[in-house]
């Protein structure tokens with residue numbers, strides 16, 4: 001399903017129709033399979049919390065988003081695993097993403113944001129906001145946390161981009177996945193020689209203790225590095241564009257010094273933009289009765305969280321961007337056991353960005369008309385490839 005022309009922030013119009021008719025509907029995918037599409041918020045949360053649905057792409061019926069799995073037989077961390085193995089691996093990296101630990105990083109994030117704005121002020125104008133700001137902020141933060149050298153950003157950003165694009169040939173995506181795995185494996189080897197206080201060094205310790213295989217450690221490294229920068233970068237650039245298109249809301253944010261309004265703006269932009277727009281995908285392991293239908297074992301299920309976040313029974317006037325609404329029940333970070341591990345980190349990054357960028361660059365504006373902005377319709381994560389801005 002494609003978005004309507006001139007409505008780059010809204011889910012495809014067919015989804016509204018499906019949501020009005022029923023909470024679940026059958027849809028046809030590129031391979032002819034007909035999984036269930038879940039469009040209402042309540043049923044999405046219920047199903048995302050149900051252990052009878054599997055995240056394992058090898059299960060019969062799993063609704064693949066494109067012709068092949070880019071990872072081949074490799075492992076991309078625990079995001080595509082089920083409990084108990086998923087929980088065992090996730091637990092090994094939960095501590096650095098807990099709220100208190102992430103709050104302690106806030107000054108580091110602020111310094112990164114301030115430095116990048118200084119560089120923008122000293123550099124060319126107009127500039128591509130993605131390249132100059134949106135990508136470097138979360139990349140620098142995740143490098144700091146994992147112990148990855150930022151000097152390698154060209155390498156890991158390029159391969160991450162290929163990995164999550166549905167229009168890049170499968171051979172190229174597989175090659176990018178291998179390159180990222182080899183890169184992380186090499187870093188783990190370096191950390192084994194000279195450990196630091198970073199997360200990759202902690203993984204090396206677990207490998208040495210026999211708690212983790214080297215391959216699983218590299219897979220977790222790839223997952224954290226890719227998920228840690230691509231998502232937030234898209235929220236920064238697309239969020240900025242959405243605010244520039246809603247000047248009243250941008251003014252509200254720019255003129256407020258209330259941290260509660262900034263926090264609420266972040267939740268509302270997460271809800272409104274829902275950048276993980278290809279839905280949360282699962283395969284049913286057993287028959288599941290829900291909303292008057294039976295999902296049979298072996299059938300695929302897609303929780304379309306973009307339209308779930310526009311469910312009018314939860315969010316009145318869902319098509320309005322309203323930074324003052326309480327949007328905390330959004331499903332932009334998913335729900336259940338796979339709920340985003342990095343959500344507190346993403347929140348801190350976005351709060352620092354949204355409360356700093358527009359105040360420091362009060363004349364910020366898009367340097368091209370909206371219909372010339374290249375949107376990532378082909379990405380598993382929605383956003384913009386470039387955002388030319390002047391300030």
Ligand code: HEM
Pocket residue numbers: 055078079080090223224225227228229231232235275276280281331332333334335337338339340341342343345346
């Ligand atoms: C605005 C930014 C972000 C958004 C919208 C986002 C969204 C999501 C969503 C929807 C999921 C659920 C996947 C599923 O149910 O299948 C997820 C999982 C995950 N995210 Fe994020 N994410 C963001 C930022 C981050 C950051 C900064 C990290 C840091 C490393 C991160 C790491 C992860 C990991 C490791 C998982 C897998 C969790 C699991 O399977 O247990 N994310 N994210």
